Amino acid sequence: MRYSFALGDQPSPWLLGMREGLDAVMRRNGHELQEGSPVGADLVFHAVAAERPRPFRRQAKATFVVGLAEGPRPSADPLGQLYPILVRSLSNLLIYGGREPSGERWAYMVTPELGRYAIHAPSETLWFDEVYRRLAPLATSHLVIDNQFDEDLEPELWQGTRVTDQMREAARVLDSWNLFPAPYPIAEILGPDDYRHLRHVFGIGGLSYGNLSARHDRHRFWMSASGVDKGKIGTVSRDILLVKGYDPSIRAMRISVAPGSHPLRVSVDAVEHWGIYEAHPEIGAMIHIHAWVDGIPSTSVNYPCGTVEMGQAMTELLNQDPHPERTIIGLKNHGITATGPDFPDILARLEGRVRPTVPMS
Numbered sequence: 001m002r003y004s005f006a007l008g009d010q011p012s013p014w015l016l017g018m019r020e021g022l023d024a025v026m027r028r029n030g031h032e033l034q035e036g037s038p039v040g041a042d043l044v045f046h047a048v049a050a051e052r053p054r055p056f057r058r059q060a061k062a063t064f065v066v067g068l069a070e071g072p073r074p075s076a077d078p079l080g081q082l083y084p085i086l087v088r089s090l091s092n093l094l095i096y097g098g099r100e101p102s103g104e105r106w107a108y109m110v111t112p113e114l115g116r117y118a119i120h121a122p123s124e125t126l127w128f129d130e131v132y133r134r135l136a137p138l139a140t141s142h143l144v145i146d147n148q149f150d151e152d153l154e155p156e157l158w159q160g161t162r163v164t165d166q167m168r169e170a171a172r173v174l175d176s177w178n179l180f181p182a183p184y185p186i187a188e189i190l191g192p193d194d195y196r197h198l199r200h201v202f203g204i205g206g207l208s209y210g211n212l213s214a215r216h217d218r219h220r221f222w223m224s225a226s227g228v229d230k231g232k233i234g235t236v237s238r239d240i241l242l243v244k245g246y247d248p249s250i251r252a253m254r255i256s257v258a259p260g261s262h263p264l265r266v267s268v269d270a271v272e273h274w275g276i277y278e279a280h281p282e283i284g285a286m287i288h289i290h291a292w293v294d295g296i297p298s299t300s301v302n303y304p305c306g307t308v309e310m311g312q313a314m315t316e317l318l319n320q321d322p323h324p325e326r327t328i329i330g331l332k333n334h335g336i337t338a339t340g341p342d343f344p345d346i347l348a349r350l351e352g353r354v355r356p357t358v359p360m361s
C-alpha cells in the first residue's frame with residue numbers, strides 16, 4: 001500500500017507526532033511512503049480542523065482517506081460530536097485525539113457505519129501498532145459500490161412479486177420500531193458539491209442504516225435501494241431492485257430493471273448479500289439493521305459496508321452456525337444481519353429482542 005500525508009502548511013505538534021508515529025508503523029508493516037503530492041496514493045492521512053472540517057478531494061474512488069483531527073476530549077458518547085467531522089471531511093475513517101497533560105496519547109476512531117471506539121495501549125509504539133491493527137484491514141478492503149443496470153427484467157416481474165410485497169410490508173414494520181434512524185441529516189450538513197462527492201465515494205445518499213433483501217431464485221435476489229426512507233420503499237426497478245450478480249471485471253453489481261425505469265442505486269451491502277445467497281441456497285431473506293441483539297456471535301473486524309471482505313467475514317460466521325438459514329449474526333461496531341426463510345419469520349424472531357444501542361469495542 002502506498003500512503004501519503006496531506007497535513008497542510010503548518011501542521012501542529014500533535015499532527016507532526018501523529019505523522020512520525022504513523023509513518024514508522026506503516027514502514028514496519030512494509031508499506032511505502034509516497035513523497036510529495038498525495039494524489040494517487042492508496043491511503044492518505046489528511047489533517048482536518050475539528051471546528052471547520054474540509055474534505056480531501058480524491059482523484060480516485062479507491063483512495064482511502066483517514067482524517068486526523070485534534071481537539072478536547074469528548075463526552076461519554078462522542079458520536080454526536082465526532083460524526084459530523086467524519087462526514088464533513090468526507091473521510092473513510094476519522095482519528096480524533098490529543099494528548100493528556102501527562103503526554104499520554106488518546107484517540108477515538110469513527111467510521112461511516114457509526115462505529116466509534118477508543119485506542120488504548122501501554123506505550124507510544126504499541127499505541128501506533130494498535131492504530132495500525134484497527135486501520136489496516138479497513139484501508140485494504142475492496143469496496144463494490146458501482147451498479148450496472150440492464151433493462152432485461154422479465155415483464156412478469158415489472159410489478160414485483162409476493163416477495164417484494166412482503167419486503168414493503170417488512171420495511172413498514174421495522175420503520176414502526178424506529179430502527180432506521182437518520183441521526184445526521186447529511187444532505188443538510190454538506191453543501192451540494194460535497195454531497196455529490198460523498199455519493200460518488202461511498203455510494204450513499206443519506207445514510208439510512210439498514211436494508212432488506214430476499215431471494216428470487218438460485219442466483220438472484222431483491223434488495224432495497226441505498227439512501228431511501230426504508231419505511232416508504234415500494235417500487236420495483238426504482239427502490240426495490242433485482243440483483244443478478246457481481247461482476248468482478250467491472251467491480252460492479254449487475255441489476256435487472258424494467259425498460260425505461262429510473263433506478264436508484266442498490267444498497268451498498270448488495271455485494272455481501274450476494275455472497276451469502278450464493279453460499280447458502282437455503283437462506284430466503286435477510287434484514288440488516290444498526291441495532292443489536294444480546295448473545296449473538298459477531299465478526300471480529302469492522303470492515304466497511306459494501307466490501308468483499310465484509311461479505312467474507314459474514315459468510316465465515318454463517319458457515320460456523322448450526323442453522324445459517326435462520327440465525328442472527330453481529331457485525332462488529334455496526335449492527336446485525338438476520339437470516340430466515342422469509343420476512344415474517346425474521347420479524348417474529350427479532351421482535352422484542354432488538355435493542356437500539358450497538359456495543360462498541
Ligand SMILES: [Zn+2]
Pocket residue numbers: 113209210288289290305334335
Ligand atoms: Zn449497515
